[in-house]
Amino acid sequence: MPKVQTGAIIGLMSAITISIRPESECDHLRPFNAMRDLRAVVELVELCFYGGTDKGGRRSRSMHGMDRAGRFLRWSPPILQAMSFPHLGYVWEEDGRIVGNVSLVPFRRRGERVYLIANVAVHPDYRRRGIARALMTRALRHARRRKANSIWxxxxxxxxxxxxxxxxxxxxxxxxxxxxxxxxxxxxxxxxGAFRLVHNAKRWWGRQRHWLKIAYPPELAWYYRFPNWHALRPDLWGGLYRLVMGYHVQRWVAVQAGQPLGVLARVSWGERVDVLWAALAPKADPSALTALLIQARSHAPPRHILWLDYPTGEADSAIRAAGFNPQRTLLWMRAEGTSATSGATK
Ligand SMILES: CC(C)(COP(=O)(O)OP(=O)(O)OC[C@H]1O[C@@H](n2cnc3c(N)ncnc32)[C@H](O)[C@@H]1OP(=O)(O)O)[C@@H](O)C(=O)NCCC(=O)NCCS
Known part of the structure; x- marks a missing residue:
């Protein structure tokens, strides 16, 4: 159990960090201490992921949202923010400085305990010595000891x-x-073009929802704030929800020969970044997605940026054909939680 301490933020941070038992078997590997280590860890992660500072001494990019992908953070769920402002993890300290880091982000989804591992970084001068492996092994052991169902x-x-x-x-x-x-x-x-784009297709909502669940599988849904079904539903209840939450949603369904083939929702909430949620019917012509994306681009307010996260490879050419550029492709990996064999916790 974490030791409860008084004293506003300092107390809170300490309580978080001392919840991890100090390591004794290793001189270099120890739990991350947010009060002491945050700056060094941010700098290490910036160095390893973005190359550190430029010649003028300014940070070329930042973990906190200055890079392109960082714009994502403004609308991101708490899970992503926690990733960027880590509270939990392990560091490798050598020669009086932090040269390795791994962050852990614990959360619950439908009663399951899930850990996300992030910010795995080792200083270039210290690589190929097993530091990342040691940090990762410790992070996995930490998650499994706390009965994680899965680690991502x-x-x-x-x-x-x-x-x-x-x-x-x-x-x-x-x-x-x-x-x-x-x-x-x-x-x-x-x-x-060849598709009819229907604005308010209530009668196909069941199908739209099904397609969206395939494009944004429940296995990964913990990571996203959307699809938030309340915000997307086309009925009065959905309208009230959007009003209260301050979401603005535009939705189109691509129809051909009377059949719905794809859906797209553009979600905005007063920021310059709008998020798109799109899905195609199974075996549908991917150019239905091109049509929907062109429609979304032309109906978004001037100077807005549109973001789309989509399964890689399934409709890449159709997305490019609508003028979208890939920013990054991520491989999602999962390890077993408590049920795992000891092999992975060596
Ligand atoms: C990836 C990174 C964390 C590895 O750190 P490291 O301390 O050098 O890794 P380790 O010495 O523990 O090596 C562990 C394993 O990684 C692989 N690996 C590490 N460096 C490698 C290289 N240059 N080429 C091929 N495999 C390599 C090997 O499988 C290695 O095991 P082995 O030495 O038994 O063959 C480090 O290179 C880094 O900080 N990179 C930039 C940031 C980054 O990409 N982080 C991961 C983002 S998810």
Missing amino acids: LHVRTENATAIRLYRDLGFVPRAERTTWEASATPALGGYR
Whole structure:
């Protein structure tokens, strides 16, 4: 049990950090202490992921949302914010400085305890010495001792080094997803082509929901704030919910020969970034998605940026054809929780 301490934020942070038993078997590996280590860890992660500071001494990019993917954080669920402002994890300290880090983000979903592993980073001068493996092994042991049902992480598909390490530790690929971006282009004036785009297709809501569940599988739904079915539903209840929550949702269904083939919802809430949720009917012509995306671009307010997260490979050309550019492709990997064998916790 964490020791309860008084004293506002300092007390809270201490309570979080001392909840991990100090390590005795290793001189270098110890629990992350938010009060003491946060700055060093942020700098290490920036160095390892973004190359650190530029010649002028400014941070070239930041964990806190200055990079392109960081815009995501403004509308991101608490899970992503926790990833960027880690409270829990382990560091590797050597030569009087922190040269390795792993963050842990615990949360619950439908009664299941899930841990996300993030910010795995080792200083370039200290690589290939087993530091990442030791940190990861400790993080896995931490999650399993706390009865995690599953442990997840995501990694860019081009990061063969890290993927090799994660596979070695028992992580198995579960999904590959690409984040796409495009700017609003009201000048397009809307989609004109082979599909009819229906604005308010209440009668197909059941099907739309089914397709969206395939495109955004429940296995990963803990990571996303959406699909938030209350916000998307096309009835009065959905309208009230959007009003109260301040969401603005535009939705279209692509129809051909009387059959609905795809759905897209553009969700905004007063920021310049709008999030798109899109899905195709099984075996539908992917150009239905192109039509929907062109429609979304032309109906978004000027200077808005549109984000789409979609399963990689399934409709890449159709998404490109609507003027979207890939920002990153992430491989989602999962390791077993408490039921895992001791092999992964060596
Ligand atoms: C990925 C990273 C954390 C590895 O750190 P590390 O301390 O050098 O890794 P380790 O020494 O513990 O190596 C563990 C395993 O990773 C793999 N690996 C590490 N570096 C590798 C390389 N240059 N080439 C191939 N495989 C490599 C190997 O499987 C290795 O096991 P082995 O040494 O028994 O063959 C480090 O390179 C890093 O910080 N990279 C930049 C940030 C990053 O990509 N983080 C992961 C994002 S999800």
